[in-house]
Amino acid sequence: MEASKTLLRGRRRIAAVVGTLLLAGCPGAAPPGPAEHHTPAHKPADYPAAVARLSELDREIVAGHARPAGELDVFTEAGDIVRWLPELAADSDLGEEPWNRIARGADELGTLIARVQAAPAAQQRDAFLALAGQWEHGLDELAAIAATAP
């Protein structure tokens, strides 16, 4: 009798645990509508637009223009666009060899921007200016490919 009571209590506990685990998966919210694919507002339309935007950002940083609070940080925007370069270039009729040059160029610019972003916020512009020569050289190479892209 005692053994069967213990067994029954054990089974009830198991049912409670399993039920809790299952119910823990229920967020209680209404099912969502079709998932939307959100494209960031600052993502350029294509590769030439991306290179042009990076040039604008370069001028903005060199000129020392401060962005209003709440607006996307200029180095974050630059880093995102650099990251998107290979994908944007793939969305074109560029052949493999020029695309590889773009991918390598994007990797190099990505390394530079990561070094800038690693610095404290107040020193990021100075860090960028210290690397400006390499940045602009890389950007010039990417712009040359953009100019000849089909």
Place this chain on the structure above:
Amino acid sequence: MTEAVWIGAGLRFVQALLQATPTILVGVFVAGIFRRLLGHAGTRRLFGQDTWRALPQAWLIGMLLPVCSLGVIPVARELRRAGVSGGTILAFALTAPLFNPISVLYGLTLSEPVVIITFCFCSLLIVTVVGLAWDRMYPGTAAAEPEPPAVAYGLKRMLAVAVTAAEELAGPAAPYLLVGLIGVAMLSVVLPYGCLQQAAEHDDAWAPLFMTAVALPAYATPMTAMVQLASMFQHGNSVGAAFALLALGAGANLGLVVWMARCYGVRRTAVWFGILIAVVIGLAYGVDKPLYPHGVEPAGHTHAFDGYCCPFRAEEAQALPLAWQLLGEKTAPHERQALVMVAILAASGLLLKRSGRAAGVEAWLQRRPAAAASRYDVVLPAPVLGGVALAAVVALSVFGCYVYYPPPGEIFEELRIVNTEVVASATSRDWDTAAYWIPVHKDWIRKVQVSMFLRGIDLTRYQRAKADLVLERLELLEHEIEGRRAEQAAQAGRALHQSYRRMRTAFAAVEE
């Protein structure tokens, strides 16, 4: 609870059963090989009984055998009958469903290889820690039955394996398989349609914990888990959640939990799972940041877990016809064939049991042939045959990779047709046709990359970028079709066609 939800639960039950049948078949035959060919002593030796190798050996055997968390139940049962220790059995039962050659190939190609390799070794760490803890806390859990009587050599030994498989399927393993499948169905009742689409965001600190809670009653084949993993990485989802999904979603199910409770007791099972979950959660949080893929734009949602939720919205009025349609369209040919074989085997086992001839059949299997073997006949020892049979199972799963991932030329032939179907149906507002072909299209795009990797064909970064772009276009198109946005769907269809054309150009040399 609406009718649509219960029909959805029934659909999930049948879908899980169909996905599981190939590996359930493997599981019952492996159990038969262990019992009839290796015998209890051979099985204990194979699993390194009473040596320091037991746990890593169980892990390695688990990595090689192509079984899922349902198919592993008959094997675990047989290991227990053979007297293998509890810690070793549980190490094997947890590892075997995680990986197989087909899924590892997929993961290595379409996720970061370092992630898959890390996950493999994390699984070794889990089973070692949990197995050692078990054997330390609960020593002496091995419960060997008497060695089964030897079967006569020749065809009878092969038949004996099949008889064991049939008896297992029609008998002791069946209730646990049923509980596992019911767990899947009940999970879909609890989780409304699409409710997990934002469940695994990389910046959600609760994602690994939440995924742990969902994954335990869930069922996923190793391949399904690997596809979900790859999708999570491509969408920038939480790596920790991905790991929890793999370890528990693929590794365990309610049927296995119930079997453990019956064999080892409720308290020990609860303690073991408590330790397992703690280790999984710890590792999940540990790998979350270091393994997060750089350069991936978080998509903000994922469809990877839609298969665990109810397939229909609660207000769906056509749930039953839709369920039949989904079953007809999504069931793979090998799943149909495996289902037929499982049904025949289970029916044979039931017939044997109900007819009362089981003892007679057993006696016949053990009876030696009256005529002496010719001197040119060599009677191989049963354990040798057992080893060859197990090696053949592994070899077949490796061979299966070449079948599952056909040559690139063949895949591009399929893609040509599929792409036409998708683009045409998107532009002509044939939503159901487009919704059917889009996942097929995605699947082939992924398979062509794995096929190239498998055959040692160099997959360049350029080709991979082109393929990723097609996958992204398919995803965008899928969203427009879900929302029935005609203009946007037509535009997305044209964009897809352009991306696909560019991809074909990039892969032109491979296609030849």
